[in-house]
Amino acid sequence: MEAFWFWMVALMLTAYVLLDGFDLGAGAIHLFVARSEQQRRIVLRAIGPVWDGNEVWLLAAGGTLYFAFPGLYAASFSGFYLALILVLWLLILRGISVEFRNHIDSPAWKPVWDVAFAASGALLAVVLGAAIGNVVRGVPLDSSGRFFLPLWTDFGLEGELGILDWYTVAAGVLALAALVQHGALWLVLKTEGEVARRAQRLAGAAWFAVVILTVLVTVLTLRVQPLVSKRLAEHAWGYVFPLLSLAGLVAVLFAGKRARLGFLGSCAYLVGMLAAAAFGIFPNVLPARPDPSLSLTIYNTSASPYGLRTGLVWWIPGMLLVLGYFVYVYRHFAGKVSLEGEGY
Numbered sequence: 001m002e003a004f005w006f007w008m009v010a011l012m013l014t015a016y017v018l019l020d021g022f023d024l025g026a027g028a029i030h031l032f033v034a035r036s037e038q039q040r041r042i043v044l045r046a047i048g049p050v051w052d053g054n055e056v057w058l059l060a061a062g063g064t065l066y067f068a069f070p071g072l073y074a075a076s077f078s079g080f081y082l083a084l085i086l087v088l089w090l091l092i093l094r095g096i097s098v099e100f101r102n103h104i105d106s107p108a109w110k111p112v113w114d115v116a117f118a119a120s121g122a123l124l125a126v127v128l129g130a131a132i133g134n135v136v137r138g139v140p141l142d143s144s145g146r147f148f149l150p151l152w153t154d155f156g157l158e159g160e161l162g163i164l165d166w167y168t169v170a171a172g173v174l175a176l177a178a179l180v181q182h183g184a185l186w187l188v189l190k191t192e193g194e195v196a197r198r199a200q201r202l203a204g205a206a207w208f209a210v211v212i213l214t215v216l217v218t219v220l221t222l223r224v225q226p227l228v229s230k231r232l233a234e235h236a237w238g239y240v241f242p243l244l245s246l247a248g249l250v251a252v253l254f255a256g257k258r259a260r261l262g263f264l265g266s267c268a269y270l271v272g273m274l275a276a277a278a279f280g281i282f283p284n285v286l287p288a289r290p291d292p293s294l295s296l297t298i299y300n301t302s303a304s305p306y307g308l309r310t311g312l313v314w315w316i317p318g319m320l321l322v323l324g325y326f327v328y329v330y331r332h333f334a335g336k337v338s339l340e341g342e343g344y
Helices: 001-031 035-045 054-070 068-081 080-099 110-137 166-190 193-225 226-234 238-255 259-281 306-332
Strands: 283-288
Touching: 001 054, 001 068, 001 080, 001 110, 001 193, 001 259, 001 306, 035 166, 035 193, 054 068, 054 193, 054 306, 068 080, 068 283, 080 110, 110 166, 110 193, 110 259, 166 259, 193 226, 193 238, 193 259, 226 238, 226 259, 238 259
Parallel strands: none
Antiparallel strands: none
16 A cells, blocks of 8 residues: 555646646746737736646645655655745745736736746756655654754765755756756647747757757756666566656657647656656655664655545545546647637
8 A cells, every 4th residue: 555655646736737737837938928018918828827827736646745654754754844835935926926816907017927927937846856855865864763954065975964065956947947948848739929939949958958958958957966877677577667768758759749748758758757766765755864774764654554445435535536627627728829719
């Protein structure tokens, strides 16, 4: 049961990155692809009906983590306190930016919230990428399974660690590039005219950045976390995840005007990268540095077997409701967006 819940949490976090990732990326680039008020409203309409619902997957993953791995929940929410507060404020800022921009029809009001929307989306992508980098790198756990990290120290991997160092910053920049590509491809899929053409050009530029940064972060990961190489040596089938990412990048490159293929290729890339990260540290849920024996695993942080079984009884109908809602919403708002009717 422990392994099942590990992969369910990983699956929900992946769903969050795929779905909220495209509206984070679209928000980060909307000042570049939309040059007028009408075009910015088009971008907002492309994500408006779904952006808040996409965050359900983050809440679902957090709730599942709480009951399935309470030891990890307690350690991570205290040790990453500063980063989590930063994520919370950025999520709030992004939400109010979307909702507040139309409250006052003023040339001094809307640009402020447009900049806040772009900045919060870009910073969230970096912070979330750095968070994944922290999990892969490991943290200085003590014998009680607790730790605390300042936001940064000397940006090195020796001595006192910080949330931000040269490795986690590289992971954060990769996340930003990947979500910019993801968001741009979503806009290509959902919009027409100048917005779609600018988004297509931006997605092409982001593709090169993603390829370069993926190679760099992969090399750094193999150096920073030896457990990844060990896992791949012991379980060669794990290479399917990086191969999936590679296939996704190839699909994006050759998609051309086939917007759906390009977006699905971006999805495949993100799924492969996140699955590779989860596979690389399994069965750890939070590796320890410098002493790996202190690592938090699916076994020493999980709830009781009875709790895991009982949680499954409630989790299944909850997930069916969520999936039903998302199928309805995405089918209802399928197709290209326009400025007709009411809304953003």
